[in-house]
Amino acid sequence: MSTPILQLKDASIYQGDSLVLSNVNIEVNKGDFVYLIGKTGSGKSSLMKILYGDLSLTEGEGHIVEYNLKNLKEKDIPFLRRKLGVVFQDFKLLIDRTINDNLLFVLKATGWKDKKEMATRVEEVLTKVGMKTKGFKYPHELSGGEQQRIAIARALLNDPELILADEPTGNLDPQTSVEVMEVLQQINKNGNTILMATHDYALLLKYPSKTLKCDENQVYEVVQRKG
Numbered sequence: 001m002s003t004p005i006l007q008l009k010d011a012s013i014y015q016g017d018s019l020v021l022s023n024v025n026i027e028v029n030k031g032d033f034v035y036l037i038g039k040t041g042s043g044k045s046s047l048m049k050i051l052y053g054d055l056s057l058t059e060g061e062g063h064i065v066e067y068n069l070k071n072l073k074e075k076d077i078p079f080l081r082r083k084l085g086v087v088f089q090d091f092k093l094l095i096d097r098t099i100n101d102n103l104l105f106v107l108k109a110t111g112w113k114d115k116k117e118m119a120t121r122v123e124e125v126l127t128k129v130g131m132k133t134k135g136f137k138y139p140h141e142l143s144g145g146e147q148q149r150i151a152i153a154r155a156l157l158n159d160p161e162l163i164l165a166d167e168p169t170g171n172l173d174p175q176t177s178v179e180v181m182e183v184l185q186q187i188n189k190n191g192n193t194i195l196m197a198t199h200d201y202a203l204l205l206k207y208p209s210k211t212l213k214c215d216e217n218q219v220y221e222v223v224q225r226k227g
């Protein structure tokens with residue numbers, strides 16, 4: 001039996017007064033790896049923003065982890081985000097501190113207190129992304145691909161039920177994109193559910209998986225042709 005971790009039903013998504021996507025019906029189940037594709041401006045980021053509470057859902061229904069997006073209160077948003085790991089195109093690391101301190105900052109902000117447990121968790125997530133030895137470095141001392149691995153490690157800190165990755169390879173060259181994708185694939189194999197918005201059709205071909213497409217204000221599932 002598949003368990004839905006994310007469901008939108010007849011949802012409409014607005015940016016201000018303009019309708020970006022209408023009648024959105026999507027489902028992501030535990031353990032899935034789902035792509036979200038579509039041209040620039042087709043609404044991928046807007047859809048992601050609805051899911052992490054950056055835009056409010058005013059029409060239709062939406063459930064993500066155990067939150068109802070329709071009745072989401074401002075005070076619920078930080079708690080929703082703890083259940084999600086969000087990864088962006090531009091990494092969003094804090095440039096004034098080391099990788100270890102970037103990760104410790106998030107742990108402190110999300111209620112961790114025990115220094116030893118925190119250090120262990122930082123080491124665990126860095127190991128998962130193949131960056132165990134880089135914790136002492138500053139973000140500017142790492143390549144783009146390494147910074148994105150750190151951003152993925154940061155997303156994993158609180159063991160999220162769903163990872164939302166918005167163009168995670170958008171700033172990376174093709175070789176580095178594949179390396180970051182390998183990390184995401186590995187994490188998915190270890191049980192994490194991932195929804196990834198991307199422009200990168202080469203990745204879709206290399207790592208085929210369920211694909212949703214935003215086009216002309218609609219979202220629909222596309223069937224990938226083999227070969």
Ligand SMILES: Nc1ncnc2c1ncn2[C@@H]1O[C@H](COP(=O)(O)OP(=O)(O)OP(=O)(O)O)[C@@H](O)[C@H]1O
Pocket residue numbers: 015016020038039040041042043044045046047214
């Ligand atoms: N903050 C905003 N205020 C008003 N309109 C916006 C805002 N952000 C995006 N839009 C509009 O919403 C539509 C969808 O944009 P969105 O960023 O969701 O597309 P996208 O598919 O993620 O594009 P890209 O691949 O370029 O990131 C576009 O027409 C865009 O101009």
